[in-house]
Amino acid sequence: MDKIVIAATSQVAEADLKLARLGSRFGRLDLMSQLALLAVEKLGVNFDSLPRERIAICLAARAGSLATDAEFWKGRDAAGGPSPTLFAYTLPSAAIGEIAIRHRLTGPNLCFVGDSRDVLAEAADLLRRGEADACVCVYCEVVSSAAAGMIQSTPTSNVSALFLQRDGAGQILPEEFDSDMESFCAKFRA
Amino acid sequence: MEISTTDIKEKIIASLNIQDITAGQIADDAPLFGAGGLGLDSIDALELVVMLEKNFGIVIKDMEEGRPAFQSVATLAAFVNAKRSV
Numbered sequence: 001m002d003k004i005v006i007a008a009t010s011q012v013a014e015a016d017l018k019l020a021r022l023g024s025r026f027g028r029l030d031l032m033s034q035l036a037l038l039a040v041e042k043l044g045v046n047f048d049s050l051p052r053e054r055i056a057i058c059l060a061a062r063a064g065s066l067a068t069d070a071e072f073w074k075g076r077d078a079a080g081g082p083s084p085t086l087f088a089y090t091l092p093s094a095a096i097g098e099i100a101i102r103h104r105l106t107g108p109n110l111c112f113v114g115d116s117r118d119v120l121a122e123a124a125d126l127l128r129r130g131e132a133d134a135c136v137c138v139y140c141e142v143v144s145s146a147a148a149g150m151i152q153s154t155p156t157s158n159v160s161a162l163f164l165q166r167d168g169a170g171q172i173l174p175e176e177f178d179s180d181m182e183s184f185c186a187k188f189r190a
Numbered sequence: 191m192e193i194s195t196t197d198i199k200e201k202i203i204a205s206l207n208i209q210d211i212t213a214g215q216i217a218d219d220a221p222l223f224g225a226g227g228l229g230l231d232s233i234d235a236l237e238l239v240v241m242l243e244k245n246f247g248i249v250i251k252d253m254e255e256g257r258p259a260f261q262s263v264a265t266l267a268a269f270v271n272a273k274r275s276v
Contacts, residue, residue, distance in 0.1 A: 079247075
């Protein structure tokens with residue numbers, strides 16, 4: 001069986017966005033996409049080292065796009081209606097699109113509303129099946145105050161990212177694991 | 191009071207959340223869409239329609255009507271001023 005390694009990890013929170021400089025159009029993205037892009041940037045991976053079509057993206061969002069959905073809904077009474085730009089982000093998979101566009105990644109992608117373990121398990125399977133040589137894994141915990149009230153949660157805005165590779169250099173991903181991505185990030189942080 | 195091109199630029203920057211670009215860096219006659227200008231896209235166009243209604247009370251129901259206005263900051267300012275004088 002192929003060895004899957006964790007080649008890089010990163011974690012970002014909303015406060016990290018203050019210093020983020022990812023182009024003039026970064027501000028148009030919703031919070032989850034901004035954090036996901038920043039987390040991938042902080043992985044420090046040189047995507048030129050592999051064919052772009054062999055790099056997959058797996059993303060899970062604990063609360064889906066609920067924070068952006070709530071913000072969009074809030075704008076319905078404003079003059080001119082809610083923001084059309086925001087509407088484009090009322091799907092959690094929009095963040096995958098932003099990552100793919102920025103890094104020109106054209107491999108397979110998967111989006112979950114759920115746990116970060118889903119991401120790791122699916123990404124590892126994807127690599128073992130040979131559908132990709134590497135995978136950008138992103139777990140988004142973005143729950144605004146408005147969204148938190150709807151799902152009996154506490155507000156949070158953290159995103160973790162991992163870069164998994166087949167037979168690359170890095171920490172070996174156990175074949176069986178019960179840790180979530182945050183634990184892996186904490187454990188393997190450079 | 192006439193709306194200046196600087197007013198329009200500031201409204202565009204604010205409504206589209208454009209970062210690291212100031213009003214002074216946008217030429218009055220630079221194209222808003224496509225290469226060689228601000229590089230805006232179709233979603234930005236919809237956002238500009240919302241911006242016009244929010245800030246100036248101008249409603250564009252037919253995008254064909256708005257198309258000539260959205261050529262540049264100068265044409266957009268002229269369009270706003272013409273609508274406000276009616």
